[in-house]
Amino acid sequence: MPRTLFLATKTTGQSSKTDELLEIAVCDEFRHPLLNSLIQPIHKTEWPHAQAIHGISPTDVEDAPTLEELRGPIRELVADCHVVLYNEGGDSPLLGEHRLLNGALWVECAMILWAEYKSEHRDGRLKWHKLVTAAEEAGHVWGKDVAQRALTDARAIVSVWDQLEFVDIKKRLASGxxxxxxxxxxxxxxxxxxxxxxxxxxxxxxxxxxxxxxxxxxxxxxxxxxxxxxxxxxxxxxxxxxxxxxxxxxxxxxxxxxxxxxxxxxxxxxxxxxxxxxxxxxxxxxxxxxxxxxxxxxxxxxxxxxxxxxxxxxxxxxxxxxxxxxxxxxx
Structure with a gap:
């Protein structure tokens, strides 16, 4: 069966057209980091609103590799793997622009699955849940992880995925x-x-x-x-x-x-x-x-x-x- 990897990013903002990646992290199901790197943007020189949230400053990424330099290692890492994101709609456009996940067997969004699992609605649509909320409900222990960084998020996604798998296991056992x-x-x-x-x-x-x-x-x-x-x-x-x-x-x-x-x-x-x-x-x-x-x-x-x-x-x-x-x- 394919290996499952958990991927998270940090960006200069929320626009898939004008913003860029600042950080990317990938961990395995044991929460071991397989990739954890800052990224030097090509066009953006400042991002004050995003910086106030995740703390990554322009100075932090001055000497970081560009996304083009990381493309090879990322594609090699995810090749033939099952990749799990949270908020695929936010990550995928930026990742897809550089075809970083093309070699993955399939990409899945834990945020969509969590919303389906919770089955809560707002204005007739499924209610989305922030990663921090879903992770804490899943029993995630933050420990000494630095909040709002990519590796922290990737590890939190593992906890959300664990809870979703737990629900699936119980259903399968109940079915005989x-x-x-x-x-x-x-x-x-x-x-x-x-x-x-x-x-x-x-x-x-x-x-x-x-x-x-x-x-x-x-x-x-x-x-x-x-x-x-x-x-x-x-x-x-x-x-x-x-x-x-x-x-x-x-x-x-x-x-x-x-x-x-x-x-x-x-x-x-x-x-x-x-x-x-x-x-x-x-x-x-x-x-x-x-x-x-x-x-x-x-x-x-x-x-x-x-x-x-x-x-x-x-x-x-x-x-x-x-x-x-x-x-x-x-x-």
């Missing part, structure tokens, strides 16, 4: 859609996995896998995957609380992804299912363990390439392989 409560030890992530399969199909799919290590970064699992929380996150989100409540019930499917052989699927009737390449605790020697270190590394990388459709995640395969080899050599 199959959900697997998945933990991924590589990064200690917990996820709601909707594999778009029946229970029998899921069990057959799991058993047919030659290896599951390539899924440790979970991007290529079939169906939809919604992150609940990750190790080191501050506080417990609404999704995390729901995960803890539902994931511990034995009547649900639960699964764990890690390095071999610590991958398993547990069925509602408490049956443990393992994949094709799994070996039990008796350490029955596998063909892999009879190979040299170099051959083992090549074998792991081959598995990762076979299971990973997105080449951007192949560098992680090396880390996974090295960790696995260390475990084998010490075991």
């Amino acid at each position: 859609e199959l959900c697997v409560y998945l933990t991924v030890d590589w990064g200690r992530r917990e996820c709601f996995w909707f594999p778009d399969m029946t229970g029998a199909e899921l069990e057959e799919w799991w058993q047919s896998r030659r290896s599951l290590e390539a899924y440790c970064w979970y991007r290529d699992l079939p169906g939809d995957l919604i992150l609940s929380t990750y190790h080191g996150a501050e506080g417990a989100s609404c999704k995390a609380r729901l995960y803890n409540e539902m994931g511990k019930r034995k009547k649900n499917y639960r699964a764990h992804l890690d390095l071999e052989p610590n991958c398993w699927l547990n069925t509602p009737d408490n049956k443990m299912i393992y994949h094709k390449g799994w070996y039990d605790d008796a350490r029955v020697p596998s063909p892999l363990e009879q190979l040299s270190t170099e051959e083992k590394l090549a074998e792991f990388l081959e598995d990762a390439r076979a299971e990973t459709t997105d080449p951007r995640y192949l560098p992680y395969a090396l880390q996974v392989a090295e960790r696995a080899l260390k475990r084998l050599s010490s075991g």
Whole structure:
């Protein structure tokens, strides 16, 4: 499934025709900044009203890169990703003028989705909500973030998106859609996995896998995957609380992804299912363990390439392989 990124900007004003971008930030679903840069405008020399709101002055951007200089890195970052904005109507024209998001798989506006979720109307139309209002209602913790800056906004959008996903998860669970409560030890992530399969199909799919290590970064699992929380996150989100409540019930499917052989699927009737390449605790020697270190590394990388459709995640395969080899050599 595509990666989801959260993008926010700061501008010289609200006109898509005459104003320019002053700052852009992109973060991932863990709120880690992937891009956070001031931008030197080409035509505007002052913006007192906007400056009073976000605090970015002409002096601040004197030595900043121009948008043209940032175009390549931005387009490379969002390529083949799902990009979430807040107030797409305000950001998109300025971004679209430079075709910055052309490579994204799709762009979505959280403000529209939040308005639909709240279903409040004004003069017969959906009522729009400011990002700060939506974020606070979603339980966002501002912490030490500087208010009204692009990165602060991008992180707040994550909280709004989390709440929207929480509502979607509850609807899907109520409809009876199959959900697997998945933990991924590589990064200690917990996820709601909707594999778009029946229970029998899921069990057959799991058993047919030659290896599951390539899924440790979970991007290529079939169906939809919604992150609940990750190790080191501050506080417990609404999704995390729901995960803890539902994931511990034995009547649900639960699964764990890690390095071999610590991958398993547990069925509602408490049956443990393992994949094709799994070996039990008796350490029955596998063909892999009879190979040299170099051959083992090549074998792991081959598995990762076979299971990973997105080449951007192949560098992680090396880390996974090295960790696995260390475990084998010490075991």
